[in-house]
């Protein structure tokens with residue numbers, strides 16, 4: 130292995146960073162008042178290179194969950210979180226960038242459909258997330274699948290369009306309708322039952338979904354000789370800004386991404402969810418920075434996870450195909466400080482490495498719990514075809530509650546997560 134001095138490594142990092150031309154969004158680094166990381170942290174293993182310290186990680190949990198407290202994306206507390214990570218990671222020798230992005234908080238308060246006008250027959254409907262709010266009443270017309278070409282002969286301007294789900298995205302159907310002068314869109318399911326769906330951003334006109342059965346009722350009303358319908362969407366949306374902290378230490382053309390979400394819900398201080406994962410990522414960053422690695426290490430604090438994986442989705446959306454292909458793996462830590470058993474989910478080959486790491490460490494690594502496949506930031510990477518591992522612990526009784534407090538986070542659990550991660554990284558380095 131090469132023995133690079135710190136100074137040479139920094140110069141190399143800068144050169145490689147430029148060569149890789151990473152595409153980060155706008156964002157500025159704020160001046161900071163956080164203390165630099167301690168250099169006297171002693172790991173628990175006797176190796177010459179520093180090893181992961183659960184107690185050092187616990188210090189980060191304290192700073193985040195007690196020092197800062199609840200860390201809601203877009204709130205002023207997040208400036209402190211961004212500063213804390215930036216200072217810590219720069220102190221370890223990483224180049225950092227704040228990658229900011231918009232957050233749209235959408236709150237659905239229900240939709241109503243009334244066939245035959247305000248006093249007519251009510252039909253149940255689901256708001257499509259990011260539908261414009263409002264109430265409109267007009268003639269209902271059919272417009273096939275709701276593709277742009279379906280409006281050529283539909284004579285739908287100033288009317289409400291009934292379209293069928295399928296073929297193109299919901300957002301594209303709503304855009305095509307708005308362009309054709311349609312006042313609101315009703316999307317009927319193409320399989321029995323109702324559905325929930327989401328647009329990509331706020332739409333220009335109200336958009337709701339109905340079951341296949343109710344779609345047939347509406348279609349029959351149109352064919353029976355014209356129908357008037359009232360569409361009412363009750364919803365609010367608020368715009369704010371989040372930012373991922375992206376720290377890079379160049380080491381080669383391939384990249385290992387270590388990630389954790391840095392935001393919490395408003396209900397509590399988020400000590401386990403997810404100061405624990407953030408702390409684990411920071412401590413891993415310290416350990417990895419102390420070794421020469423033949424790959425680039427990127428440590429990312431993802432903002433706005435709790436509002437729908439927004440930060441990690443944005444991060445992935447800014448990667449070129451070449452950058453995506455260069456990622457060896459994304460290792461995601463979310464809720465690793467409390468609970469009864471380590472669990473691993475994500476890409477099969479990485480889950481197997483995590484289970485082997487468990488055997489090595491003498492701890493059980495259980496299967497991903499039901500419904501958690503898309504519950505954290507690894508999912509954004511997997512959707513883009515990037516291998517990702519999700520490490521957490523099962524059964525936190527205080528999940529998303531005011532009691533998700535520092536005192537329940539156990540350094541021994543952080544130690545386990547850190548050791549598992551380093552074992553998985555070692556296996557990846559061996560080409561497993």
Ligand code: BES
Pocket residue numbers: 402403434435436437438463464501503504505521522523528
């Ligand atoms: N930390 C949770 C996910 C989680 C739950 C991990 C239980 C381990 C055990 C995460 O922050 C979260 O709350 N996710 C949401 C979904 C997300 C897309 C908003 C969830 O699970 O409801």
Ligand code: ZN
Pocket residue numbers: 390402403434463464505
């Ligand atoms: Zn979480």
